[in-house]
Amino acid sequence: MDLNELYQEIQDRLRKQLALIIGTGSSISVDFDFGMGALESHLKSVIPMVVKGNKQAESEWKLVLENLDRKVDFENSLNVVKSDFLLESIIAETGKHVAKVSYKNISKISIGNIPIIALFERLKHALSYTNPIIDIITPNYDLIIENALSHCQIDYNDGFYGGIQKKFDWGESEQLFNRIENNSKTGKIYPKVYPHIRLHKVHGSLNYFVKNENVYRNDSLSYFESIDDYERFIITPGETKHKRIVENRHFYLEMDKAIDRARTYLFIGYGFNDIDIDKKICQNINQVSHRAVIVTKDLIGNAKTILDKNPEIIAISDNYNGGATIRYKGTELEHNKPIWQIDEFANEIL
Template sequence: MELTREVAYKAIAEFFSIEKPFVLFGTGTSCALDLNFGMPALERYLRSELASGLTKSEANQWKQVVDALDASTHDFESAMDFINDDFLTNRIVELTASFIAKFDAIYAHKILLRLKEWPAGTILKKLVESLPQADKQLHVATPNYDLLAEYAFVANRIPYITGFSGGYCRRFDWKEARKAVQTVQKGLGKLKQPLRVVESNHIRLHKPHGSLNTFEVDTQLIECDGWILNKPENVTRAMITPGTAKYKKLHNDRAQLAEYDKAVNSHTSFLFLGFGFNDSQLVNNTFRQKLEQDQCPALIITRDSNSRIEEWLSRCPNMWLICKQTEKDYTRIYNSKFKNWLYIDDKELWRFDAFTNEFLGG
């Protein structure tokens, strides 16, 4: 069966008309602003920083990583699993944070002042505005450590919560955090009615791998923007970086992971933005159940396809991909029910703003 433009457009329109999706965005959304937010840039930086100053044991472990990368037997994230030394692990976490924080700081004010646009901001704003009356929260998740999305939410006046509440140092508590998007109002009608809680349309942002502004202090999870560039010595960063996910100590009290899994389980529609499906911890067995076995609808919008995305497409009949053509900047669309790719030679729908204008009304 041939895939036509009419069929593809109808399927995409239906995806957004049936129910709100769970949204998962990846480094592609940040790399659209600066390639230094991507894994290749981080790999180059770590290679440079860890070329010297290691103990013999640490140097041997790092050599295994480098050898695996040079031989192309592993990608960067899987190669980092050769590391099993606590000190080296902590050093990698700190180096990763300092590298990304430098570029995060460059773009923070630019995005807040609308001098730069975070690419996925337009589509998320539209989704938040169209939330149903009965459920005013859009669940959004990311493995990204940077805060570009949060800056964009502020710039676009999109209310959002991250599960933390409080002042300068915020503690992890979704129940308390939700109060930030709630107001107490008088009941409607002439008769005296009890007060009611009214919730604003908002984003519930999950960062299960942690963030530049998340830390552990005396086993408590803390969010503090003031420590991004100047972390106190007695504070540990709460970030799961490549090669550190297997460490049990980094999963102690990882309430973010539990909330993330709960959110995924509660949805039956999934939208992936700039996400390459490299992260097996996030696209786990729950996603296999949802997308492959239950055949839930899913849509991927990303610049470039890859073998991992196409493997998921082959197994999930209701998953659609919108990406860039290999030779041109125009669009191609794929779904495994059809034998051909659909090429659209007059639009760049893999760009989030172009997609939003085309399907969500600009």
Template sequence: MSKAPVIILGSGASAAYGIPGMPQLKDHLLGVACPKTSKPDDEAKWTEFQTKLKTTDLETALDEVRLPELLTALVVESTWDYLAPYDRKVFEQAIVDHDLFPLTKLFLHLFNSTRNDIHVVTPNYDRIAEYAADAGKLAHYTGFHYGHIRARAVNGRPRIHLGGAPARTVNIWKVHGSFDWFRDNDGVVVGLPIATRRPTNVFPVIVTPGIEKYRLTHDEPFHSIKSEADKALQGADSYLCVGYGFNDTHLQTTLVERCRGKDVPLVLLTKGVSATAKAFLASGKCGKYLAIEEAPSGARVYSREFPTGEEIAGESIWQLGEFLKLVIS
């Protein structure tokens, strides 16, 4: 923690707050009907997609069945409509429970120093990191100006000052978009943080799984956000991954290269270490790592010294809150 890690939040970090993951989203999309105004070819393609989706995961289905623009938009809008209300529930919890987020404790600990900025990189659409910063009375920055209707910060980043000094700021690089980003009919992207439903005449700016991810992330604001995320990852002295499965090559390439080339230490906290993460850690490409997952007796810890894992009974230190109790006062 003394190295001020860049924090990588995966879907497991959101699941802790009841936000559904890809399996639940898959089930939801299987129940979405093709618009009645669709052409016969679109209806056939949607049926093909849902048939494929029944037997595989969402990313594979979207890779193998190339949907036309109308149906790609349907996937994006249906994803937003299904998941965004869960994010809103977390916000409502945060209003009354200021101790809801272990992330808040982590942020404040990292700012117990001379640093003014810390970095969070995440593929998640939700705003848990933003809420956690707010709960700690910290500024947060996502690449947009401040306010209720937020323009992109394209000519230099805005900066809040307190007493003449720059405010401590959590930079949150959301490489796949956010529930409060929308594109208008002119193609202009704005942030609308107080929207409680999907506004009319604007389109959600989130990247769903599948091959479209690699095309869309070359457009703005994704290109700029990914660039900032890469800078943060390249400059990191350590990494703290929470609920991250190492299944997104689009995001983690820089992280993997840095671990391999500079021996940067990495800590992974997750309910279950994914097969992909285990393969990466076991490959020897990460010289200093600690991976902790849930175990029947408490937690299982993996490291270079314990590559097959060692159980620690009675400790739930795979959860961020419990881990922080162990490593910070």
């Protein structure tokens, strides 16, 4: 298959019912400090002081550091965490770190210096009353996707509704996008869904909070590093996150539906380290009716294994020679442009 045929295949795939899975690679394009490496460094520097005096937390954090010293990845290193105090400390410090990095970049973000905007501008034209919904699934805590969508004047629903402190309820939030139309010829009234993005922040968000066992969204509190009376709704890496996912399974039902509804998955800067997302998607990719495109700097995590098992996936990554490598059906094609960068991908192919 030549380059033009590949372009056509990608374009055809993205015209079908689409779900975007956006990882930290998208946020790193704004500031590298949004990445897991920077978070790891932050936790290493502050957690020893935060947990000092709590024997169980100190002991478990020591095991985390030993895992990291043995080159175990950050997510699996945190699997030893069982202490509620240590987990709560990691959640609080993760929130502080993401808030600090977000505030540092607030000027850049507010003027739209966000590469993924180039993709959203093109996807905007795919939204219509006949194709009213595109799903975005992300484990990212920051608000870069929300800002990018707003710059493109694309409405989105993340499952919350209400005033300054929004409540979580997908059924209620969806009512905001339902319209009643009157057919001028027949006089009949019929419902329509207003075109929009459904945003699934499956590991929580900088503006999501827990109080009295309820999840709220309060944008006005997003960039504060410390907030009294509220706990950020953030699910950190490691096995402990799966416990919290099970406890809050209703929070993920719409993501499950989005994965099943999609016919094409577009992975952007995604590391394939989130079992709760990957397992369900990989079950669908194995079916003939589903297709996938990966756009990322490096094929990390379980990406290469998934590619080997599913050669129909089109994967675009950095070739470290100023361009990109495109993998498809067991073959590799070199490209002289860095189309692994999402703005380059959008401008070149879409």
